[in-house]
Amino acid sequence: MNRQKLSQQVMWAILITLLLVGCGAPAATPTPFPPTATPTPTSRPLLGSVIEVTFDGNECTVSGPTELPTGDHSFVLKDLSEQYQALYVSRLLNGKTYQGLLDLQSEPGEYYPQPSWVVHKGSKGMRRNAKGEKVYTFSLDKEGKHAIYIGSSSPLSLWFCAPLKVIEAPSE
Numbered sequence: 001m002n003r004q005k006l007s008q009q010v011m012w013a014i015l016i017t018l019l020l021v022g023c024g025a026p027a028a029t030p031t032p033f034p035p036t037a038t039p040t041p042t043s044r045p046l047l048g049s050v051i052e053v054t055f056d057g058n059e060c061t062v063s064g065p066t067e068l069p070t071g072d073h074s075f076v077l078k079d080l081s082e083q084y085q086a087l088y089v090s091r092l093l094n095g096k097t098y099q100g101l102l103d104l105q106s107e108p109g110e111y112y113p114q115p116s117w118v119v120h121k122g123s124k125g126m127r128r129n130a131k132g133e134k135v136y137t138f139s140l141d142k143e144g145k146h147a148i149y150i151g152s153s154s155p156l157s158l159w160f161c162a163p164l165k166v167i168e169a170p171s172e
Helices: 002-022 098-103
Strands: 050-055 060-063 067-069 071-079 086-092 118-121 125-128 134-140 144-153 156-167
Touching: 050 144, 050 156, 060 144, 060 156, 067 071, 071 086, 071 144, 086 098, 086 134, 098 144, 098 156, 118 134
Parallel strands: 050 071, 067 156
Antiparallel strands: 050 060, 071 134, 086 118, 086 144, 125 134, 144 156
């Protein structure tokens, strides 16, 4: 019985020691050398033309140019819907049009699988601006018809916002 009691006392002592060590003061965060400044959300400039996309939960609207030269461009998502939305830009192949995307939906927001003639352009990154809005950077490197749209995975939804035409960038 003494061995069992001694084992229990040792276990309790280890547990108390671990708790005391775990509750100690947090370790200091090392300062990088040389010290670096943390960029503010507004310190990074927007790229190329800026397109603003606003979604209110029922409708998606776009302000900005409808035609862009090839290159990197910033897209600001103003999501007023209280749902998680992501912004997408896709290129349309084989002479397909923005209207063709709309025709595949029986009502706005209805989700359907991506058609084979749609090439999804992944963004080069997403960050938040000073207002907390999502800013996406897309590299639009191919000329042609594109679509701007947003989607959600919960619930599954697609909201088409506007067509976009990408043209060859002017030579310098």
